[in-house]
Amino acid sequence: MLQIGAQHQIYNLSVSNDTNSNGHTQWFYFSVQGAVAGVDYTFHIKNFQKEDSLFKRGMRPCLYSPGKGWTRAGRDIKYCRTLNPGCTRHWYTLSFTLRFESAEQHFLAYAVPYSRTDLISDLDALMDDPKRARLCTRSVLCHSLSGLPVEQLCVTDPDEVDMTKRSIVVSARVHPGETVASWMMRGFMYWVTSDDPRAMHLRATHNIICIPMMNPGAECCRYYSD
Numbered sequence: 001m002l003q004i005g006a007q008h009q010i011y012n013l014s015v016s017n018d019t020n021s022n023g024h025t026q027w028f029y030f031s032v033q034g035a036v037a038g039v040d041y042t043f044h045i046k047n048f049q050k051e052d053s054l055f056k057r058g059m060r061p062c063l064y065s066p067g068k069g070w071t072r073a074g075r076d077i078k079y080c081r082t083l084n085p086g087c088t089r090h091w092y093t094l095s096f097t098l099r100f101e102s103a104e105q106h107f108l109a110y111a112v113p114y115s116r117t118d119l120i121s122d123l124d125a126l127m128d129d130p131k132r133a134r135l136c137t138r139s140v141l142c143h144s145l146s147g148l149p150v151e152q153l154c155v156t157d158p159d160e161v162d163m164t165k166r167s168i169v170v171s172a173r174v175h176p177g178e179t180v181a182s183w184m185m186r187g188f189m190y191w192v193t194s195d196d197p198r199a200m201h202l203r204a205t206h207n208i209i210c211i212p213m214m215n216p217g218a219e220c221c222r223y224y225s226d
Contacts, residue, residue, distance in 0.1 A: 008040045014047045018176060025049045027177025029109040035100035043108075046082050048092040055079040055094055063098065064107035074098045114182035116148070116216045122186055123151060123212075132193040134158060135203060146217030153210040155192050157203040168202075171211040185212045 018024040025047050035041060053059075056079050063073035074096035082091040100106055127133045141152040156165070170188060172181040192199050192208055202208065 007038070008042065010042045010044065013043060013045045015045055023049070027110045029107070029113065031105050031107045032100065033105040034103050035106070036103070037101060038099065040097050040099060042076075042095065042097040044093055044095045046084075046091060046093045048079075048094060051081075051090070051092060053079045053092070053094070061094075061096055062109045062112050064109070065101060066104045066106070070109075070112045109179075110177060111179045112183065114179045114186070116213060119151065119182065119213050119216075122189070123153065126153070126189060126193060129193075135193050141211060144215065144217040148216045150214065150216060151212060153189060153212065155189075155203060155208040155210065156206070157200070160204040162205075165205065165207050167207040167209055169209045169211070171214050173213040173215050176215045182212065185210065 013028075013030070015025050015028045018027065026049060028045055032041070055077055060072040060074045060077060062070050064070050076095070076097045078093075078095045080093060082093045084091060123138060126136060127138055135155050135157065137154040139152050139154070140149040142150050144150060170185070172178070172185040189210055189212065192202065192210075
């Protein structure tokens with residue numbers, strides 16, 4: 001940590017490699033506690049692997065604030081090559097500055113978290129709804145290398161029995177940190193079991209197989225969420 005006067009503090013950070021990867025670094029999630037109101041905090045995350053990033057195109061980090069939940073936050077956002085003389089591997093740095101409203105614990109993440117616990121809660125809610133449950137068959141496709149079940153949800157209209165129905169497979173979270181995909185899958189599962197005429201037509205003519213979390217055992221799946 002570098003302190004530039006009382007009103008500006010700078011932190012140089014490195015993120016851990018993705019689980020079971022050969023040094024892949026792109027997703028981050030960490031907390032800040034004890035911040036002083038009115039002080040600028042600048043974070044330099046210095047070991048990203050990819051040359052390009054959506055942070056170059058206006059994306060901002062996700063901030064969880066007590067009482068407010070998750071929002072996009074931060075200013076003076078930069079993503080550029082890390083200056084690391086003598087290093088044979090190219091790294092890239094994400095820099096951003098923000099102020100915290102209180103000393104309470106805040107969380108910062110690449111994208112809004114969606115954990116395996118969130119998935120189980122959503123699947124339970126779908127199956128607890130009688131109208132949706134009659135359209136769904138929930139099962140375990142397989143188990144991950146860490147022994148966790150890979151959930152599968154098959155959706156179709158049980159009143160339209162047709163052996164020629166084609167099947168559609170929709171999957172998400174092959175890469176553990178892509179939590180945005182989980183939010184899209186969540187919306188899709190609720191939509192495809194809804195009374196929307198387009199969803200009803202799709203169920204009547206197809207079997208929709210949803211595999212919402214292909215990689216449930218990875219560290220990036222275990223984000224804090226509320």
